[in-house]
Amino acid sequence: MKYDVVIIGGGPAGLGAAIEAKRTGAKKVIILERDRELGGILNQCIHNGFGLHEFKEELTGPEYASRFIDMVKEFNIEYMLNTMVLSIDENRNIVALGERGLIDISARAIVLAMGCIERSRGAIDVPGYRGAGIYTAGAAQRFMNMEGYMVGKRVVIYGSGDIGLIMARRLTLEGAKVEAVVERNPFSSGLNRNIVQCLNDYNIPLLLSHCISYVHGRDRVNGVTISKLDENMDIIHESSKFIECDTLLLSVGLIPENELSREVNINLDNTTRGPVVNSSMETNIEGIFACGNVVHVHDLVDFVTKESRIAGRNAAIYALGENKDKSYVKTKGGNGISYIVPQYIDTNSNENIDLFMRVRNIYENKKLIIRCGEKIILEKSRLHMIPSEMENIKLSPHILKKINGDIEICVEGA
Ligand SMILES: Cc1cc2nc3c(=O)[nH]c(=O)nc-3n(C[C@H](O)[C@H](O)[C@H](O)COP(=O)(O)OP(=O)(O)OC[C@H]3O[C@@H](n4cnc5c(N)ncnc54)[C@H](O)[C@@H]3O)c2cc1C
Structure with missing residues (x-):
């Protein structure tokens, strides 16, 4: 063929x-x-x-x-x-x-x-038993929305990625009790609108800087131990507590x-x-x-x-x-930027080129600065940037013409 x-x-x-x-x-x-x-x-x-x-x-x-x-x-x-x-x-x-x-x-x-x-449980090393009732959030979503199976009645969600947040609401609407969404980072990895619409609207607690330190239940999950994490991501043992549940959803990337x-x-x-x-x-x-x-x-x-x-x-x-002939330069993430796609841009392009990137941290009132060598090519002000929301900068053919070498993008003052 x-x-x-x-x-x-x-x-x-x-x-x-x-x-x-x-x-x-x-x-x-x-x-x-x-x-x-x-x-x-x-x-x-x-x-x-x-x-x-x-x-x-x-x-x-x-x-x-x-x-x-x-x-x-x-x-x-x-x-x-x-x-x-x-x-x-x-x-x-x-x-x-x-x-x-x-x-x-x-x-x-x-x-x-x-x-x-x-990403599955093996990739994040959660200790404890391996009983039934542990799902990735996407697998649970498929079971519930496409196959018609309810995955559990009392649920803890590990990771605040969008699929986990959306499943917290979905399970609640189907009659389950979502005990908590547990997130290792001091910020959620999901979209802000999903935190509001899927957790806050249903009074589901989001426990930031917490981890699941043990999964209980030999045949079926019967609970998890959660613990607070300090700024070095180490467990604060005296903070550990048991949450009863029959299901653990993983939304960890x-x-x-x-x-x-x-x-x-x-x-x-x-x-x-x-x-x-x-x-x-x-x-x-x-x-x-x-x-x-x-x-x-x-x-x-x-x-x-x-x-x-x-x-x-x-x-x-x-x-x-x-x-047609193209002339590529490299895009490089500087301070505050974790990655940029595409990694190479054609400066001969007659069309706008969109750069997509993620920032490393939460930033308020900062600028995204594009430099070519010492020269500043473009600056974009942003009121609020968070790692879970992708940033987008458009380079017009006019801007592209100013670029004569590799470019670096950074967050001002990061
Ligand atoms: C739970 C969840 C909630 C989301 N909510 C929103 C939202 O509210 N708003 C929004 O804008 N976006 C949302 N998104 C994001 C959006 O849905 C995804 O970014 C988008 O679906 C990605 O599209 P894709 O085609 O790259 O991948 P996919 O949709 O995953 O499609 C990839 C396809 O490739 C097939 N495939 C893989 N390997 C092979 C192979 N070897 N041979 C043949 N076929 C193969 C797979 O079967 C699959 O059908 C959400 C995503 C998720 C997971």
Whole structure:
């Protein structure tokens, strides 16, 4: 099978990239999705809050996905469901396992859109028993919202990531008692609006600077011990207390799913754990592009869609052999910035380039400063910045022309 553009993953990133590739002129475009339907993680996110930037409306996850699935159908874009991509190589040959067995596909360009996996208990070393009743928040969300199973009655949530916050509300609405959300950091790792709408509105306590120091219950969880942490993240033993519960949900972070990328020697960023990309969303392997959560964890799907358009358009341009000369400089996170995507930008671009970044700490009334050598290229004032909310700076072609070397972005005075 031969295609112009093959998209791996049928979540919002894959759907957006496929539509844009087709719009740009690629004739044969296909989406390969291992699940039984298109839409990715959005299918289990039945709460609203999707699409405020993209559609100026508050949609649920399935509603947001369905708008793109409808467009995929309108554009007659092919897709294969229940089809897991097993390997890719530098020459853009793909092996997938589908309903009819192994499939070999040759692609002129590939877009990686495989999303994220959840960090599990093993990765965070919580001591204690390993009884039933311990779930990642995303698995519990899928059980409840898609399969119709209630996961527990008295619940403690470890980690204040968005999925955990949203599940605290969901479990409460379904009749469970959420005893607490326990967070190691002195700040939440979820969006502010989710803390207000999912915890405060339901009087669910958020215990910052606390950890779960033991899980009790040999066959099924029957409680957890929680302890306060000091500024060095060490346990203050005398603060430990027991909370009775039958279920523990872990919302302790997402990791971009890059087994396929590793196999083909795509350079991965140590901080984002996703591919290093340029402003065309192309990886270091020519003709292989990436977008969405596989590149870095997004809190808003609208930004995933934005990125997916860039990846889809450039994949189609590559497949059609219409590449133009580009002049890349590196973007580097300075003081106060934990990462920037894309890691390389084309200063010859005639279009705006969006830089996405996360700050390391909570900052009030500060500026984001972009420097090229000693020269300040751009300054952006921000009233409030927190690590859980992604920052976005737009570089216009006018600004790009001022850049003649690598750039560094930092938080003023951090
Ligand atoms: C619980 C939760 C709540 C959220 N709430 C909001 C919100 O309120 N508002 C908002 O804007 N955003 C929200 N988001 C963020 C948004 O949903 C995500 O950023 C977005 O879904 C990421 O899209 P994606 O396509 O990159 O990944 P995904 O949606 O994860 O899609 C990746 C797809 O790739 C497939 N795949 C992976 N590997 C392979 C393979 N080898 N072969 C074939 N297919 C493969 C997967 O099956 C999956 O369908 C939320 C996210 C979560 C998890």
